[in-house]
Amino acid sequence: MKEREDKEHHYATTISRLTQLVIFLLALVVILIIALVHYAPNYVPNKKTIEIEPDSNGNFTLEAKQKMLEASLDIVDYWIAPEISALEKNANKNLILYGKDLIEHTANYYGENGSIFKSSTNGMNCQNCHLEAGTKIFGNNYSAVASTYPKYRARSGSIETISKRINDCFERSLNGKAIDTSSKEMKAITAYISWLGKGVPKSEKPAGSGLRDLPFLDRAADPNNGKLVYEQKCKSCHQTNGEGLMNADKTAYTYPPLWGKKSYNTGAGLYRLSTFAKFAKCNMPQNATYDHTQLTDEEAWDVAAFVNSQYHPVKDTKADWPKIEEKPVDHPFGPYQDSFDEKQHKYGPFKPIQKKIMALKDSKKATKE
Ligand code: HEC
Numbered sequence: 001m002k003e004r005e006d007k008e009h010h011y012a013t014t015i016s017r018l019t020q021l022v023i024f025l026l027a028l029v030v031i032l033i034i035a036l037v038h039y040a041p042n043y044v045p046n047k048k049t050i051e052i053e054p055d056s057n058g059n060f061t062l063e064a065k066q067k068m069l070e071a072s073l074d075i076v077d078y079w080i081a082p083e084i085s086a087l088e089k090n091a092n093k094n095l096i097l098y099g100k101d102l103i104e105h106t107a108n109y110y111g112e113n114g115s116i117f118k119s120s121t122n123g124m125n126c127q128n129c130h131l132e133a134g135t136k137i138f139g140n141n142y143s144a145v146a147s148t149y150p151k152y153r154a155r156s157g158s159i160e161t162i163s164k165r166i167n168d169c170f171e172r173s174l175n176g177k178a179i180d181t182s183s184k185e186m187k188a189i190t191a192y193i194s195w196l197g198k199g200v201p202k203s204e205k206p207a208g209s210g211l212r213d214l215p216f217l218d219r220a221a222d223p224n225n226g227k228l229v230y231e232q233k234c235k236s237c238h239q240t241n242g243e244g245l246m247n248a249d250k251t252a253y254t255y256p257p258l259w260g261k262k263s264y265n266t267g268a269g270l271y272r273l274s275t276f277a278k279f280a281k282c283n284m285p286q287n288a289t290y291d292h293t294q295l296t297d298e299e300a301w302d303v304a305a306f307v308n309s310q311y312h313p314v315k316d317t318k319a320d321w322p323k324i325e326e327k328p329v330d331h332p333f334g335p336y337q338d339s340f341d342e343k344q345h346k347y348g349p350f351k352p353i354q355k356k357i358m359a360l361k362d363s364k365k366a367t368k369e
């Protein structure tokens, strides 16, 4: 009797242990499945498939194009600036390093107490706009300069060398005087910029060069809304009066001016709304990057409109864009080949202007043929 009871007891415990084991295994499988579903996408980060359908007419909408652009940005190989340490073996090492210093600390040489030419600029540094000494992705970097200059530029209507382009920034962005093209300083800045872009094949622009494109809004950019953006996201550094803040020993700006007597003039790239908006979108507030932007497209355009509706030193730009058909849609000074006024050319909406310019181009082509 006792023996049989023992046996039955033994079976019972074995069965209950087996059931426990099965339940445990089942639970394990469930947890594994959940974990897989949850984490699996992280194992294949580069296998993003882009599924964007054209509309019924076979066209892609602007949003679809934007999506494709964003998706492609994730898998692009961006330009990488050469390492400074690689200069050790370069015969031009000292000249290149001097050029880098001129870009980072321009005010030490050309600012109010500049060692080379006092007060010949507004006191800004090239680096205030060409971030990280011209190496930051979409931070107005110099990666495409060596590979694309000398080149034809529509603003002057002529072939420009690197030194001509550098002097453009001295005269406009730094609202100052051009420097002697045969000076050691010009040679140094050119040497540094050329060295940065030495790995880029002739005529090519590497991914991430210059500024990243920003789609036009459907409406005009709004300075009133831009004022609110400025107050919330820019004022803390660039100050209530927009004139920036100097460092303690007044040798350079900690926060550079956005408007006022010491800012870029009306002939500068940033005075065009699209250039300002592109720069702000990928770089401001400070520490924003193209992949961690902090402004919506609307905010970028509107704050550009607000800043460029404030006072900037005036530069005579009458000689700019000698070929009227090459004027960009957002050049705020006439005359124009179309009938839109200066206000719309400054603030937009730009799409109707762009459409008109394309139509004019097509009709010119047609009359030629
Ligand atoms: C206030 C801002 C600002 C400052 C300061 C500034 N630049 Fe520029 N620079 C620009 C903008 C904006 C562009 C044009 C970007 C565009 O249209 O894509 C530009 C373009 C250039 C280019 C041509 C880049 C290219 O890829 O075609 C060079 C070279 C250049 N700057 C050099 C300098 C140098 C050197 C200094 C200092 C002496 C300087 N810049 C100071 C704003 C500035």
Ligand code: HEC
Binding pocket: 127, 128, 129, 131, 132, 229, 230, 233, 234, 235, 236, 237, 238, 254, 255, 256, 257, 258, 264, 270, 279, 280, 284, 285, 286, 295, 303
């Ligand atoms: C946390 C501080 C900070 C905030 C906030 C900030 N900036 Fe800047 N900004 C800077 C600094 C610093 C530079 C110069 C970068 C350098 O020298 O490396 C700069 C440079 C600029 C420049 C180019 C130089 C010039 O003065 O023309 C523009 C344009 C600009 N900022 C616009 C904006 C806008 C628009 C906003 C708000 C959306 C903004 N910034 C918010 C710190 C800031």
